[in-house]
Amino acid sequence: MNPETLNTQFGIQNKISFKAFEHTTIATLKSEQATAVVSLYGAHVLSFTPNNEEDVLFVSPHAVYNEGKAIRGGIPICWPWFNAHPLDKSLPSHGFARISTWSVISTNTSYDGVQLELGLSANSDTIKLWPYQFEARLKISLNDKLTVELTTINKDDKPFDVSAALHSYFNISDINTVALEGLEGMTYMDDVANCDSTQHEKELRFGRRADRRYKAVGTTIIKDANRNIEVTKGGSGITVVWNPGEELAMQMPDLLDGYKNMLCVEAANSLDDTITIQAGKQHTLSTTIG
Numbered sequence: 206m207n208p209e210t211l212n213t214q215f216g217i218q219n220k221i222s223f224k225a226f227e228h229t230t231i232a233t234l235k236s237e238q239a240t241a242v243v244s245l246y247g248a249h250v251l252s253f254t255p256n257n258e259e260d261v262l263f264v265s266p267h268a269v270y271n272e273g274k275a276i277r278g279g280i281p282i283c284w285p286w287f288n289a290h291p292l293d294k295s296l297p298s299h300g301f302a303r304i305s306t307w308s309v310i311s312t313n314t315s316y317d318g319v320q321l322e323l324g325l326s327a328n329s330d331t332i333k334l335w336p337y338q339f340e341a342r343l344k345i346s347l348n349d350k351l352t353v354e355l356t357t358i359n360k361d362d363k364p365f366d367v368s369a370a371l372h373s374y375f376n377i378s379d380i381n382t383v384a385l386e387g388l389e390g391m392t393y394m395d396d397v398a399n400c401d402s403t404q405h406e407k408e409l410r411f412g413r414r415a416d417r418r419y420k421a422v423g424t425t426i427i428k429d430a431n432r433n434i435e436v437t438k439g440g441s442g443i444t445v446v447w448n449p450g451e452e453l454a455m456q457m458p459d460l461l462d463g464y465k466n467m468l469c470v471e472a473a474n475s476l477d478d479t480i481t482i483q484a485g486k487q488h489t490l491s492t493t494i495g
């Protein structure tokens with residue numbers, strides 16, 4: 206659907222509007238306290254900017270906007286599998302949601318904000334990659350915070366397994382000085398060293414490659430030079446923490462030295478927290494940022 210038609214059908218004056226951007230359409234959401242931008246390609250939040258603040262989300266200055274390529278930054282939707290497919294490494298990394306165009310289901314306003322709901326359903330392309338009937342819904346709610354809720358509905362007559370992540374890239378002033386609080390005492394899968402480990406430090410610090418899947422359900426706080434960003438989540442037993450570090454980032458043409466200004470903290474379902482959804486049932490994975 207083109208932006209004009211979307212504006213006619215779903216636009217809300219001064220609150221939600223649609224326009225063309227690169228190869229896709231983006232929605233701009235405005236609440237009293239913040240602005241957010243969402244790409245229909247990937248149902249991908251690109252920006253969340255509280256009034257008079259810098260963007261809370263990072264998008265790489267080297268990001269590539271092309272069909273078939275995931276956007277580096279914002280909040281990619283990793284779904285229906287996280288990272289490499291468990292059985293077939295030739296399938297798209299982190300699933301196909303982030304490289305699919307979603308449709309608009311609804312827009313709404315409430316007393317304190319605005320909401321946009323996007324959807325993706327099984328079709329001839331998805332069936333080739335994942336042989337199930339499904340409906341995925343992404344609800345984006347903006348007030349002074351940003352909430353993203355990903356609901357998977359099993360429309361098939363058999364159960365299926367889903368692993369997923371709301372792969373949030375946070376905009377930070379310097380990876381060498383930022384700290385992450387909330388994971389003390391938690392065990393994690395260290396995907397760099399390829400072993401299980403436990404975090405003993407109160408605050409996690411960076412400066413080299415970190416790729417960890419924590420068994421954690423609680424809130425984390427990114428403590429940056431001039432602000433704290435609180436990340437809460439629901440329906441998630443795993444928190445992923447990722448920064449590629451300099452060596453790997455320099456091999457990623459869509460990131461390069463951008464790695465210095467990003468930290469990923471992701472609400473996820475993975476490892477033992479992979480979700481089996483029975484026929485007709487659903488699961489919601491969510492995160493709130495602010």
Ligand SMILES: O=P(O)(O)OC[C@H]1O[C@@H](O)[C@H](O)[C@@H](O)[C@@H]1O
Nearest residue numbers: 288298299372396416417445447
């Ligand atoms: O380059 P991609 O496919 O967007 O993935 C980026 C990273 O995403 C993280 O969530 C994973 O833990 C990393 O292992 C992965 O490298």
